Each structure stands twice: as structure tokens, then as C-alpha cells.
Amino acid sequence: MKPFDIARSYIGTTEGLGPADNPVIMEMYASVGHDWVEHDSVAWCAAFIGHCFERAGIRSTRKLTARSYLDWGVPVEVVDAQQGDIGVIPRGNSNWQGHVFFIDRIEGAWVWGLGGNQDDAVTVKRFPVSKLLGVRRAGNVAPAVTLSVTAVQQRLKDLGYHEVGQIDGSMGPRTRAAILAFRNDNDLALVPIIDVALTEALEHATPRDIAPERASGVPTDSRIMTAANAQIGLGVIGAVGSIGSQIAPALMEAEEARDMASRVFTLIGLENWLSVSLPWIGAAVFIGVVFYALRAKAARIDDHRTGKTP
The missing domain is CATH 3.90.1720.10 (endopeptidase domain like (from Nostoc punctiforme))
Incomplete structure (x- = not known):
């Protein structure tokens, strides 16, 4: 227009x-x-x-x-x-x-x-x-220098305002919230708009400060942390139980059933191999669960300490 x-x-x-x-x-x-x-x-x-x-x-x-x-x-x-x-x-x-x-x-x-x-x-x-x-x-007046929504979103994320959400070029509620947070931190008018003042402030801004207690703390109210801790506990118990057991439940059922599969295993000599291997396979699965749960927990703590999550 x-x-x-x-x-x-x-x-x-x-x-x-x-x-x-x-x-x-x-x-x-x-x-x-x-x-x-x-x-x-x-x-x-x-x-x-x-x-x-x-x-x-x-x-x-x-x-x-x-x-x-x-x-x-x-x-x-x-x-x-x-x-x-x-x-x-x-x-x-x-x-x-x-x-x-x-x-x-x-x-x-x-x-x-x-x-x-x-x-x-x-x-x-x-x-x-x-x-x-x-x-x-107007004549040959220089064009106004303002940033696009996508550029503002990326700059906000680079500065630590991760509440901006996805970089999608949409001026949605999360982007408006991030703009308001940045404006509040930089003493700008609390209006969720992209204007000259915001553009210039974003250009010269330094990364968002993280409170010392947050930088060294862990999130206390996180479903990811709760789930990760539960998975770690179950994984450890499962791994210990698998290693300590001598006969896997699946093999016991196979022996009791005395079906064709059991006879084939016995015939080709796999029964003894399975009886030894299954506990270790189970232990490996549980250890894998623990490993990925630990990674999820560490990532959540890192997000908390760097301000990527509320």
C-alpha cells in the first residue's frame, strides 16, 4: 500500500x-x-x-x-x-x-x-x-530498514529467546511473547510489533543473561525428567534381573510347550545358546533404555541451564 x-x-x-x-x-x-x-x-x-x-x-x-x-x-x-x-x-x-x-x-x-x-x-x-x-x-528517500518475521525469529533464538518457537515466518503468540520478553529486557515499549526500535535493538543486542541459579541448576517440574528417571530406574532393575537370571522366560515357556520350535532348537543345538544369550540380550536392551534416558535427561538439563526452556 x-x-x-x-x-x-x-x-x-x-x-x-x-x-x-x-x-x-x-x-x-x-x-x-x-x-x-x-x-x-x-x-x-x-x-x-x-x-x-x-x-x-x-x-x-x-x-x-x-x-x-x-x-x-x-x-x-x-x-x-x-x-x-x-x-x-x-x-x-x-x-x-x-x-x-x-x-x-x-x-x-x-x-x-x-x-x-x-x-x-x-x-x-x-x-x-x-x-x-x-x-x-519521497523522491529517492532510502528504504526503511526493518526485519522480516523470519529474521526476527532467528535473531531472537540466537540471542537466547527460545520461547519464540519454530522459525516459520508466522507472527503467532509464541513470537509475540518472545518479542515482548526481548523488549522488556531492553527497556523498549511493550508492544508485540516489529518496528525500527526493535530492529535496531536486535542488531546491537548481546545474548540473554542466564541467572546463576538456573545456569547450574536442574529443572524440578519437568515431565521429561520424571519419565527419564523412571526409565533409568526400570532399566537398571531390568538389566540386573536379566543378567542374574539363568533361564529367560521365553525359553522356559518354549521348554514347557515342547512344540515344534523347541524340538528344532534342540535338534540343531540352539537351545543351549539361547539359554545363555537371552539374559544378555535382555540386559543389552535395558542398558540401551538407560543410555537413551540419560541422554534425554542431560539434554533437558542443558536446555534448562541455557534458557531454551521455561
Whole structure:
């Protein structure tokens, strides 16, 4: 979508009532790198414009000052202004304050602007053309640098946020949870979105810290650990029992049955071999169970100590 079309989709968005803040507007601050803003009462016309450009893949000024757009893109004469261009007008009595909006149309002495923070909402409002400080167009503005969902998932996993789950490119609940955990650890706004602030933080982040007690501990509430311990116990008992026995149950049943198979074994001399080998075969099976249970237990402990599991 074009930035202007994205902007139109927000028409009607208003600031939160009373002390409440509209999370949509808070997301706009965050998407241009200003997730430190705590309330939507902070002037957000430039955040709105920047958010629309960033969503369209065009780098904004990433500033909250409206006049920052006077040095952005390429200049356009007022008579050549088109829908979707950027208009900047003064606000207040200082030479740094201003208001920025998308130009919807120019009719005579009036310019109709689609902007945020216009009567505390996203609206289309008219302003005198004579007030325009400048009109700008994206031109050859550098593309916005944001990561794909897949890239964010991989980076989070590399940093130790294994709750992200599978690397599948889907913005599911596990990915959102990992993003929130990373944002919390890095003092970013707690919004589960991929924005400029998140992208830059991921680029410079160091691996997640593991608490000392976790790094040397073992999981206490794990079905894998419980099952592994049970398998180890049963495997040891089974191995000892197999080695200690002289005649395997299967061979005893075969002798009692005196069926054709037993006669064949006796005829070719396998009965004695089986009576000796079966206990050791059984022991080998039980030892194998113990071995794999120990591996599963060790892997679970390693996952716990490295933070791969909750």
C-alpha cells in the first residue's frame, strides 16, 4: 500500500479518553523509534506521518518534530503538489514548532491535509495555502530498514529467546511473547510489533543473561525428567534381573510347550545358546533404555541451564 492509502485507513483514530492512551497511537511513536513516549498526549503528527511511510517501506525522518520533514525527500512547488505529498505549516510562536500532514488536495486558497493529531484525531482538515512552509515528496528517500518475521525469529533464538518457537515466518503468540520478553529486557515499549526500535535493538543486542541459579541448576517440574528417571530406574532393575537370571522366560515357556520350535532348537543345538544369550540380550536392551534416558535427561538439563526452556 502507498503511504497515503495507509494514512486513510487510520481516519477516525482518536487519542484515548481521559488518562487512557490509544495503543494504536502508541504504536506509531514506537514504529519511528520513540517508544519512550508514555502518553498519546505528546504531539504525534510527525509520528503518524513517519509510521505510514515506514509501513510502506519508505524511510521517514524518524523524528517527532513536524519541521524535520522540510529537509526530507525532494522539494515540490505548491502548484505542482499532488495527493500524497507532504505539507508542513507553522504552529505556535516558535520557529521549531509545526504541523505536518499528507496533502489530500488543494482548492483555491485552501489545502486539505490528511494528518494525525488534528483535533486529537486522524482527520482531513483544511489549512490556508499561504501557511505552507514547504511541500515535499519521497523522491529517492532510502528504504526503511526493518526485519522480516523470519529474521526476527532467528535473531531472537540466537540471542537466547527460545520461547519464540519454530522459525516459520508466522507472527503467532509464541513470537509475540518472545518479542515482548526481548523488549522488556531492553527497556523498549511493550508492544508485540516489529518496528525500527526493535530492529535496531536486535542488531546491537548481546545474548540473554542466564541467572546463576538456573545456569547450574536442574529443572524440578519437568515431565521429561520424571519419565527419564523412571526409565533409568526400570532399566537398571531390568538389566540386573536379566543378567542374574539363568533361564529367560521365553525359553522356559518354549521348554514347557515342547512344540515344534523347541524340538528344532534342540535338534540343531540352539537351545543351549539361547539359554545363555537371552539374559544378555535382555540386559543389552535395558542398558540401551538407560543410555537413551540419560541422554534425554542431560539434554533437558542443558536446555534448562541455557534458557531454551521455561
